[in-house]
Structures are given as structure tokens and as C-alpha cells.
Amino acid sequence: MLKLNFAKKLLAVAACASLLASPLMAAEKVYRLKLAETWPTNFPIFGDAPKNMAALADKMSNGRLKITIDSKNKHKAPFGVFDMVRAGQYDMGHSASYYWKGKIPNTLYFTTMPFGMTAPEQYGWFYYGGGQELMDEVYGKFGVMSFPGGNTGNQMGGWFQKEINSVEDLQGLKMRIPGFAGEVLAKLGAKPTNIPAGELYTALERRTIDALEWVGPSLDLRMGFHKIAPFYYTGWHEPATELQFMINKKSYDKLPADLQQILKTAMRTAAYDMYIQSYHESGVNWDRMKKEFPNIQVKSFPADVIAAMRKANDELLAEKAAADPLAKKILDSQSEYMKKARVWTEISDKAYLDNMSE
Amino acid sequence: MLKLNFAKKLLAVAACASLLASPLMAAEKVYRLKLAETWPTNFPIFGDAPKNMAALADKMSNGRLKITIDSKNKHKAPFGVFDMVRAGQYDMGHSASYYWKGKIPNTLYFTTMPFGMTAPEQYGWFYYGGGQELMDEVYGKFGVMSFPGGNTGNQMGGWFQKEINSVEDLQGLKMRIPGFAGEVLAKLGAKPTNIPAGELYTALERRTIDALEWVGPSLDLRMGFHKIAPFYYTGWHEPATELQFMINKKSYDKLPADLQQILKTAMRTAAYDMYIQSYHESGVNWDRMKKEFPNIQVKSFPADVIAAMRKANDELLAEKAAADPLAKKILDSQSEYMKKARVWTEISDKAYLDNMSE
Known part of the structure; x- marks a missing residue:
């Protein structure tokens, strides 16, 4: 209906820019992140976690957050994922924290430990018992953020x-x-x-x-x-092997607050889902193994x-x-937490399973 | 810098409306949902799940999805939540499926069952073993969607x-x-x-x-x-009591696709988190109880x-x-699933806990 000549149109477009608040313009912008995973292309379960995470982020952001995944077949450096994320060559990684123990000894403690916590115990430690904060302390000095990335179960x-x-x-x-x-x-x-x-x-x-x-x-x-x-x-x-999502801190800081929350929630959900998927596949596959053999x-x-x-x-x-105060701090935190959590596990799930085996 | 007179400004604003694609306008709209919970105000853990869900939805949507929560102190009908959601009086509910068994007998099976599945087993059934689809079948005919809403653990x-x-x-x-x-x-x-x-x-x-x-x-x-x-x-x-999020289907259908995904992911994450929070609080509180008594x-x-x-x-x-084919279908699905999952639980978490108790 409006009949604007070209000059007026230009004015109108310019006016739009000033009339529109910046959040709306930000809402238009597409953010693209590159993720390197340690696994080969289409590796089951482990590889599903970053795929599910990326799909959730895409849908929740209405296409404003696009994450592409390179498998080890592409980047050729399965055990270079931390370095690539640290250097900003990739924005994100999906791997396992204990792979970096040769380089940064204290990364050992954020995957699983022999005779350590079960999956719900360990998630309790990460999310309610100070584990995430200790992981932040270990990774923070490298400009990398690390989060739980999916559990294999026992x-x-x-x-x-x-x-x-x-x-x-x-x-x-x-x-x-x-x-x-x-x-x-x-x-x-x-x-x-x-x-x-x-x-x-x-x-x-x-x-x-x-x-x-x-x-x-x-x-x-x-x-x-x-x-x-x-x-x-x-x-x-390995009572509860937790994989790991990593993000370069600078890549994360460039995202608007809503996309940061979308990304964090997508990672958290994909991690939990991988735990449940692993549990499911274990039951189904063990049934097949036993039938065949x-x-x-x-x-x-x-x-x-x-x-x-x-x-x-x-x-x-x-x-x-004894060799490292931060290692001591992490190990003390884990063993203190596990003491309380394990007593609960024993009178709850374990007692229940014992009752049912009788 | 632009010096537009009033008429020109009007033209410019009108032009903005036509220049801007509708997604942007949609992106501006704030959707408001009302949730009724069965619990009293500030009830711990159970009440945290809908609060956490609403906070996640708000942040991920950049304020476009606002969910307000009425506790039973407000709506006075803790066991009327299903009816209120069904009638559209509330868009959402947070409660437990087995509360509706007097009205709809087959809702009994989506919370927990005596001698039934543990929490990871039951999440496996819901998300990978057909449980969600059966819940859809039971609730769908009432125009209500039901999802896992947080687990108390054993x-x-x-x-x-x-x-x-x-x-x-x-x-x-x-x-x-x-x-x-x-x-x-x-x-x-x-x-x-x-x-x-x-x-x-x-x-x-x-x-x-x-x-x-x-x-x-x-x-x-x-x-x-x-x-x-x-x-x-x-x-x-009650080996794994799962609470419940409900949404009136019409309220859900009115949301744009990105907000639907945000809502579903916020519910799923809040539910998993409640399981872990319950595990954590159980360990900590049992430790206190034992020390005091x-x-x-x-x-x-x-x-x-x-x-x-x-x-x-x-x-x-x-x-x-015997009395209801759908009840039989659900019970068969659960017992079939549990057979496989439990054998896995026994050689994984249970064997591990047994090994460590020795």
C-alpha cells in the first residue's frame, strides 16, 4: 500500500534500524559453533550425545544456534580435542576428561574412578556436591569450560x-x-x-x-x-564413566544470554539422556548376547x-x-561425598535389589 | 541523525512492519502459561522441579515463555490438578500420575509400581522402551500431555x-x-x-x-x-516415584515450535535434576538423621x-x-522391559556394590 520512492525507502530502512531495539536484531543473528568429537563418524551412543545436543540447540533457538560436528575421521586428532578447543580451532569438543591427564593431571578425576561413585552418586557430586565447581577450577585456567557429557553407566x-x-x-x-x-x-x-x-x-x-x-x-x-x-x-x-562437553570460553562469551542457557541445557539433557540410552542398550544387548552365546x-x-x-x-x-594440593582437594571432596551417598545407595537401591533377589 | 518529521516517522514505522518478516514479530510475543502444582508453597524438592523448569524456560526463551506457578495454598485443589489442566483452567500441572487412578485407572502405571523398576530402568522404559508412547495413549484422549516430572528415587x-x-x-x-x-x-x-x-x-x-x-x-x-x-x-x-508434568494440548499447540521444544527440554531437564537432587538430599539428610539419632x-x-x-x-x-486390554498392554510392556533391564542392573550396579561391600 505504501508508495515510497527509493530515497524514502532508504530512510525507512535506516529508521527501522534505530526504531528496533538491538535485542531484536540480535535475535536474527545466526551463531555457528564447530565441535570436534573424539569418536569416529556415527559411533553409537557416545556420538549420539553431541548430535542430540546440537539438534536440541537448533530447535530451541529456532535455528539461531547451529553446531556442526567433526568426527575424528575429519579432524584426525581424537586425543587432540582439548588442545583444539583450548586454541579456538574448535569452539566445542565432546570427549572424556581423563584423556588429558598426561597434560593436566587433575583432569583425571572428572570421568570416573576405580571403586568410585555410581552414576546417580556422581551426578549428585557434580551438580549438588561441588564437583562442577572443582572442574571449573581445573579447566578455567586454560580458557575452557567443561561439563558432563553423558554417562556409560557401570x-x-x-x-x-x-x-x-x-x-x-x-x-x-x-x-x-x-x-x-x-x-x-x-x-x-x-x-x-x-x-x-x-x-x-x-x-x-x-x-x-x-x-x-x-x-x-x-x-x-x-x-x-x-x-x-x-x-x-x-x-x-569405571563405575560411571562420564563423557565431557567442552567449550572455548571466548566462543561461549560471544553468545547472547539466551543462547548460552540453551547451550548449557542442551548439553545437560543430552548427557542425562546418554546415561539412560546406555542403560537401555546395555539391557537389550546383554539379552541378545546371552541368547546367542x-x-x-x-x-x-x-x-x-x-x-x-x-x-x-x-x-x-x-x-x-600428597603431590598436589588441588588433587587432594578434589579427592577429599569425592571421598567425603561418596561416603554419604553410598550409605544411601545401600539402604535404598541396593537393599531394594537385594529384597527382590531373595 | 535522521531528521524525519512526524508524518515521515509514521511512514517509517509502517514500513518496518512490512520490511520485517513475521518470525521477528512472533519472536517478540510473550506467551504466558499458568501451572498448578499439587504441593504446598515452597515444598522442597517436589516444588523445586516446576520452579527450575519455569526458570529454564524463561532464560532459554529470552523472556518469551513465562510460566507462573500456583501452589495448593492458592488453588486449594491439590488432587484437582488433572481436572483443572484438562478443562484449561490451568495450562500446566505438576503432580503425580497415580493420583488420578480413581478417575482413569490406567494412569496408575506411570509413577512407580511395587516391585517395579528402579529410576534408571524406568527412565529407560519411558524414553527408549515405549513408556512415553503408552502414557500418550492414556492421556491423549483427555486432551492432556503428560511427561516425567522428577524422580524421588527409591x-x-x-x-x-x-x-x-x-x-x-x-x-x-x-x-x-x-x-x-x-x-x-x-x-x-x-x-x-x-x-x-x-x-x-x-x-x-x-x-x-x-x-x-x-x-x-x-x-x-x-x-x-x-x-x-x-x-x-x-x-x-515405590522403587522410583516419578512425578508428572502435564500440559493442556491446546495450550501447547498455541506455542511456536521453538517454545514447544524449550518447554519440553526444560521439563525433561528439571525432571532428571530432581532425581539427582533427591539422591543428594537423601544422602545428606540420612547422614544427619543417623548422627542425631x-x-x-x-x-x-x-x-x-x-x-x-x-x-x-x-x-x-x-x-x-484381565479387566482392561490397555492395562494389560502397559503391564506387559513394563514387565518385558524390566526383565532385560534388571538382569543388566544385577551384573552392573548391583554386582559393583556387592563387590565393594565385601
Whole structure:
């Protein structure tokens, strides 16, 4: 209806700019973030967490927050994710905090610990017991923000070719078990090794290794270990492996407040969802494994083996606490929290499960 | 800088309206929803879930989605929440699905069931095992959407004045235990009663009742039952009580797609967070209770009492399944799901906790 000549149109457009409050203009702008994940393309469960997070952020922001994901097939640096986020080469990362322990020792404590907290206990510590604040303290000085990124639930102790009946059976045991849990076993005489995922099946089949741990039925099924090893041991070393979302602080600070909240909520929901998805897939896949291979024997390590592992674990942690005040602060916080939470777990979920097994 | 006279300004404003795409105008509009909760004002944990949900929705939407909460002190109808949401008197509700079983029997199955699933198992069922779809089927015909609204975790079996050593000890036992669990106990000779929250302490102290169940340490501490009853029994009847968010379908449909997603994600996150908050508060409060009253005795019902309760429970559920095909469909879905999930729970979290107790 309006008949404006060109000059008037220009005036009108200019007037729009002044009439419109800046929030509206900001509402138009599309923010694009790049995320590097440690996992290969389309890796199940682990890879679903950042995808779900990005989809939620996109929908909740009406397309104003776009997150693209590069898998390790693209960036070729699965264990360089922290460095790339720190340097701003990527805005975000999806990985696991304990991968950075060689570089920053105190990142070890934000994934899972042998004989540590279960998933609900550990989420309690992160969100209500000071865990997030301690993670902020560790990561803050690198200009990186870190958040829980999805939990695998309790990981199985692994696939073994031979039964473990005593601590002696650990002597010289060649086992693929990376990280801190490997250090614990090494203290007891085992020979932990690391082997690329693609070579694990053959290594276990040909007895190049005697045992290995991967995750649990949720991800072990596709690896096929149940076809070649008779003993599946229950867990001790990764009771609640929490993956990690990282964001470069500068990338985060550039976002308007509503998109910051959308991003944080999308990460938090995707993390919780991954825990539940892992639980679900574990139940479904274990059912399949057992049906196809009814001879799989589920075993728990004997009490004296567990006791020896705990002792070795406690000694290693005491060394770490003695060497670094921040490590001590984190470990004290975890063990204090766990004491209260575990007593509750024992009279609630554990007592309930015991009541039902009777 | 621009010097427009009044007429030109009017033209400019009119031009803005045509220059701006409608999404921007929509982005300006503030949507207001009213939520009725079953709980009193500032009720801890339960009441935090809708508050947290509303705060998340507000921040993520940059103030475009405003949710106000009326507690039962305001609306005076704690057990009328479903009706008020259904009628559109409120857009949303926060309550518990099993409160509506008198009106719509199949709502019973979406909170928790005696001898049913634990919290991660039940979330698996809701989100990955078809539970949400069954809840949609039950609520859809009333124009109401229902979603998980926060989990209390495993509830304790309750506070008892006397020990329960056999099924005979249940005969004539006056216990405050509402709902379906009360029906189970009644089948075994107990006399379940319901008593308003404010009168419970006195009733238990004066032995008007012999026992009561409330929630667990997270909410029992403030009730003070530990001061007047010596036995605290572990749980069987509410292994994972999930509260409920409800939305009137018409109110939901009026929201633009981004606000719908914001609302759903805010509810989902607030629900998960309540589970973790409950876990946390349980650990902390149980620690306080024990320190103040070290003589509290935690007991589990003897195996034959548990067996009798399970039998009574199974019989009641079989009656419900026989009477209603949708009830049968839901119960079958739950028991099928639970079979797989529980085997996983037993070789993962339970085995781990057993390993650590040794």
C-alpha cells in the first residue's frame, strides 16, 4: 500500500534500524559453533550425545544456534580435542576428561574412578556436591569450560580368557586396560597394554592379550568379544564413566544470554539422556548376547582380589593427593561425598535389589 | 541523525512492519502459561522441579515463555490438578500420575509400581522402551500431555513402631500407606489408612497408627518421624516415584515450535535434576538423621514377607490386566522391559556394590 520512492525507502530502512531495539536484531543473528568429537563418524551412543545436543540447540533457538560436528575421521586428532578447543580451532569438543591427564593431571578425576561413585552418586557430586565447581577450577585456567557429557553407566570388568581366582593370577596378565585402572593393575603385577580398537578382536582371539575391557554390553556387542572369550567380569574400575562437553570460553562469551542457557541445557539433557540410552542398550544387548552365546560366564573377582585392587588404588591416590594440593582437594571432596551417598545407595537401591533377589 | 518529521516517522514505522518478516514479530510475543502444582508453597524438592523448569524456560526463551506457578495454598485443589489442566483452567500441572487412578485407572502405571523398576530402568522404559508412547495413549484422549516430572528415587518402606518378623505381624497393622501399595498390604491383612500430612507425626507418636511411609530421608527428616519410631524399613512399594508434568494440548499447540521444544527440554531437564537432587538430599539428610539419632534401626522385611507381598501384588496386577486390554498392554510392556533391564542392573550396579561391600 505504501508508495515510497527509493530515497524514502532508504530512510525507512535506516529508521527501522534505530526504531528496533538491538535485542531484536540480535535475535536474527545466526551463531555457528564447530565441535570436534573424539569418536569416529556415527559411533553409537557416545556420538549420539553431541548430535542430540546440537539438534536440541537448533530447535530451541529456532535455528539461531547451529553446531556442526567433526568426527575424528575429519579432524584426525581424537586425543587432540582439548588442545583444539583450548586454541579456538574448535569452539566445542565432546570427549572424556581423563584423556588429558598426561597434560593436566587433575583432569583425571572428572570421568570416573576405580571403586568410585555410581552414576546417580556422581551426578549428585557434580551438580549438588561441588564437583562442577572443582572442574571449573581445573579447566578455567586454560580458557575452557567443561561439563558432563553423558554417562556409560557401570562398565564391565572385561573379557577374560582365563578365570581369575587369586591375586597370583594377575601376575603377568596381558590386558588391554588403559589409563589409571591400568596403573592399578600394574601395581599388582599385570601387564596393561593399549591396542587400537580395530586390532582388539584379533589380539584377544590369538591370545596376544589375555583379557581386555571395553565398555559393557551397550558397545561390546558390536565388537564381538563374546564370541571368543568365555568369562565376562563385573566391574570395579569405571563405575560411571562420564563423557565431557567442552567449550572455548571466548566462543561461549560471544553468545547472547539466551543462547548460552540453551547451550548449557542442551548439553545437560543430552548427557542425562546418554546415561539412560546406555542403560537401555546395555539391557537389550546383554539379552541378545546371552541368547546367542548362552555359555558366557559372568564372574566377579574374588574378595581378596578386589581387596588388593582397592589397596593399590588407595595407595596410588594417596600419592597423587600428597603431590598436589588441588588433587587432594578434589579427592577429599569425592571421598567425603561418596561416603554419604553410598550409605544411601545401600539402604535404598541396593537393599531394594537385594529384597527382590531373595 | 535522521531528521524525519512526524508524518515521515509514521511512514517509517509502517514500513518496518512490512520490511520485517513475521518470525521477528512472533519472536517478540510473550506467551504466558499458568501451572498448578499439587504441593504446598515452597515444598522442597517436589516444588523445586516446576520452579527450575519455569526458570529454564524463561532464560532459554529470552523472556518469551513465562510460566507462573500456583501452589495448593492458592488453588486449594491439590488432587484437582488433572481436572483443572484438562478443562484449561490451568495450562500446566505438576503432580503425580497415580493420583488420578480413581478417575482413569490406567494412569496408575506411570509413577512407580511395587516391585517395579528402579529410576534408571524406568527412565529407560519411558524414553527408549515405549513408556512415553503408552502414557500418550492414556492421556491423549483427555486432551492432556503428560511427561516425567522428577524422580524421588527409591522410597523407604516406612517408619515402624514394632519389628515385622512374619506375615502374621502384618495382621491388623494400622499403617498410613495410600494408593496401590495399600491395596497390596490390605490383601495381607494390614489396615491401610490415609491421614493428612499435618497429623501424621502425632498419629505415629500416639500409636493411632503403627507405621507409616512417607518418602525417604530427603523429605522424612523435616517430618521428624525418626524421633518417635525406632525402625526404618527398606523399600519395596515405590522403587522410583516419578512425578508428572502435564500440559493442556491446546495450550501447547498455541506455542511456536521453538517454545514447544524449550518447554519440553526444560521439563525433561528439571525432571532428571530432581532425581539427582533427591539422591543428594537423601544422602545428606540420612547422614544427619543417623548422627542425631544413632539408634535408628534400618531393617529389611524378612524374605517370606517380601514373597507374600510380591504374590499379593502379582495377583492384583493380574486382575487389572484381565479387566482392561490397555492395562494389560502397559503391564506387559513394563514387565518385558524390566526383565532385560534388571538382569543388566544385577551384573552392573548391583554386582559393583556387592563387590565393594565385601
